Amino acid sequence: MKRRYQVAVHTPLISVSLISTFLVPDAAIIAALPKNPDKTVNCEILVVGGGLSGVATAYEGLLAGRRVCLTEITDWLGGQISSQGTSALDERPTQRSLQFYSRGYLELRDRIRRKYGKLNPGDCWVSEACFLPRDAHNILAQMLKDAEKRGKGKLEWFPNTVIKDLEISADGRIINSAIAIQSQPAKGAPSINTFPLSRTIEDAYSYQNSSFFNKSIIRLVPKQVKSNAPQWYVVDTSETGEIIALADVPYRLGIDGRSYLEPSASSPTNDPYCPQGFTYTFAMEATKQPQPQTMPPFYSQYSPYFSYELSRLANFDLVFTYRRIWSPSKGKLEKFGGVSFSSPTPGDISMQNWTWGNDYRPGTAQDNLLYTRQQLQATGQLKPGGWMGGLRTETLRKAEENALSFYYWLVAGTTDSQLGEGVKQPQPNNRLLTGINSPMGTVHGLSKYPYMREARRIIGRPSWGQPEGFGIWEIDISRRDYNDQYYRQTLPADMYRRLRAALAGLEAVSVIEGKVSPDQAMRRTRSTVFPDAVGIGHYAIDFHPCMVESPPETPGNKERPGERRGAGQAYPFQIALRAMIPQKIDNLLVGGKSIATSHIAAAAYRVHSFEWSAGAAAGTVAAFSLKNAVAPYQLVNNLPKPEPRLQALKRLLEQNGNPTAFPDTSIFNQNWQDWK
Structure with a gap:
């Protein structure tokens, strides 16, 4: 029996999808299947990835009454706050206070807060919200169930599933369709x-x-309408x-x-082999009595890497409570390196996510985790049936060994790669x-x-x-004024002039025309205002740089020089719809860490509330596009000219409680320095 499939026909201006008569799907894909799909599932929105952005996409799609299919490689919803273990919300004070x-x-x-009676049951000091990953999954699962009921949508949830x-x-x-396992x-x-x-x-x-x-084997297809x-x-x-x-x-x-655009x-x-480091997190519990500690057989390979990193951080209690x-019980108040915290007590549980610890930071073509396009071609992953996830399995394995070794270093280690001897003491309890x-x-x-800090973008x-x-670039969000000798000396004169013009705000044209000197132009004190903004975020530009040599744990290895130059504070920023629309494919949207940001901007566009905002935007855009029979790219094709349908989308987002701009966002507003 032949199935019905779609063939897309396009004019230069719009995408026209027609139902063909009894066409079979791509022959190469079918040939790669060992058997017919076990079932076919209809979706209006297919969300690939059950992290915070994926959950937010599904949440808004369900509230809009849509049939949402959600796939996730693990069996937990939540990504960062559950399956990746980083259940400590990264937030900025002003946004949080408002x-x-x-x-x-x-x-x-x-x-x-309702689950624990407070937002911070861990009494951590890195955030105002630290909690257990398993509970995060359960909370999000209930949120989707309730959204499904309220919006009269339908959720098809596929855990332990890959495309x-x-x-x-x-x-x-x-x-036209996707094959899932x-x-x-x-x-x-x-x-x-x-x-x-x-x-x-x-x-x-x-x-x-x-x-x-x-x-x-599951075939995911649209409704044939x-x-x-x-x-x-x-x-x-x-x-x-x-x-x-x-x-x-x-x-x-x-x-x-x-x-x-990316002066730092x-x-x-370009160097595709140096994204930010990734981390296998783990949880450890403080005990009343010393515990038996077993040295991993691979410990000596990784131990030369580990460190408290800085003298002001060289305190086990500080790292544990971070x-x-x-x-369950409050310890006595301690202070170290200017940070106040309650000391660990038996029964306390700490999640570890430490740069010179369980971060794994490959930076060469021999050990990079995310295969480049050329590497994917070389390994046959772009052929029908050849996709294997696009990751280097050996690097995953070594990162796992590195994380287990870091635990042993924390409880039994006596060396410190950055601070020398006499700093690290065993902590067997x-x-x-x-x-x-x-x-x-x-x-x-x-x-x-x-925990992935950076993806393909x-x-x-x-x-x-x-x-x-x-793309969204460093200068779109950074607070840096760039008025120092490094940029004057490093950037060619024409590049430096373009930089200063881009930062000049309302004086940009005068700088470009040479009427105002680049050094005399006022530096705008806000992020770029996007006319197609569909979401928001705020966080510092925070780096976990790749290492110079391979493998990362090589004794004496160093971070890639200059990688931290772009780090620093950022203004509150926006998510442009154009950053979510890829080239070539009209019914593909992108959320989470894969939106069109630069390497430096991505270091801020990766935290929890941003991921949710990007997902909320994606779910709303998909539902809006289906309802109005318009492709997302058609909403931004005529920018900077006014686009009524884009404005209708932005009004819908705002009405639904999904902000597209921070208070008083305007090209005339120069008071963003107050945002902390």
Whole structure:
């Protein structure tokens, strides 16, 4: 029996989707399947990745009454705050004091508070909200269930599921269907969370059953409803930009070359092998008595890397309480390095996420985690049936070993790679929390998935002012004034003039025309105001740089020189719709860390509330586009000319409690210095 599939036909101005008569899907994809799909599921919005951005996309789609399919490689919703273990909300004081967040993020915070009776049951000092990852998953699952009921939508939730293949129309502009693989434990096999990701990821992307997993093949398709616009939307909210890589749309990875838009770049040219480091988190519990500690067999390989990093941080209690996620009793008040905190007491649980600890920071073509396009081609992952997740499995394995070694260093180590001898002392009154019922929900004790700080980032479509593709850059958000000798000496004269003109705000034209000297132009004190803003965020530009040598744990290894130059404070910033629309494919949207940002801007556009805001925007845009039979790119095609449909979308976001701008946002407002 032949199935019905869509063929996309396009005019220069609009995308017209027509139902063809009894066409079979892409033959190469079908040939790669070992059997017919076990089931076919209809979706209006397919969300790939169940992190915070994916949950937010689903949340808004359900409230809009849409049928949402949500896939996730792990069995937990929440990404950063659950399966990745970083359950400490990164927030800025002013935004937090005003409670100026998306409605779903506010609901999440409120549910955390109601769960524990307070927002910070861990009494951590890095955040005002530190909590247990498992509880985050349960809270988000209930939020989606309630949104489904309130909005009369329908959620199809696929845990332990990966996207294996896409069927894309002959002209390359519409994703017609997706093939997913869902895994469950094989008969007699242990729990799916028994082994670390490096042991199971290649199996998860294989169609064949194994000794670990039984697989179900699922075809995800749109409803077959005739329309003059895309029938469904696929939203890539994965942690690494999986779908943009699999669909082979243009994207960036790692360092962007130095330019007037990215003046603090550590390299004059692009370097795709140096994204920010990633981290396998783990939870450890303070105990009353010393615990037996077993040295991992690979410890000596990684121990030369570990350090408290700075003298003001060289205190075990300070590090333990930094991201303490559970504290049943209050310890005595301590102070170290200018930071006040309550000392650990037996039963306290700390989540570890430390730069010179369980961060793993590869930076070369020999060990990079996220394969480049060239590496994907070389490994056959862009061929039909060849996709295996786009990650280097060996680097995952070494990051897992590094994290377990860091735990042992914390409790038994006596060396410090940055501060020398005599600084680190053993702390045996602690234990690593392992088991299915542990905070990380794994037998091995590490997070189910590593915390990813940077992903593949799309290059948006050509736009006015950015003919090579839209992006959000360092100078769009940074508070730096760039009026120092480094930039004068490092940047060519013409590049420096363009930099100062871009920062001059209302005086930009005068600087370009030479009527005002670059050094005399007033530096604007705000972020770039985007006419197509659909979300907001605020956080510092925070770096965890890659290392120079391979492997990262090489004794004496150094961070990539200049990588931290771009770090510093940022103004409150916006999420432009153009940053969420990839080139080539009309029914693909991007949320989370894969929107069109630069390497430096991405260091701020990666935290919890931003991810939620980007997801809320994606879910709203998808539902709006379906309702109004308009493709998202058509909402921004005529910018900077007024676009009534774009304004209707922005009004809908605001009415729904999803801000698109901070209070008093205007090109005339120069009072952003007050935002902390």
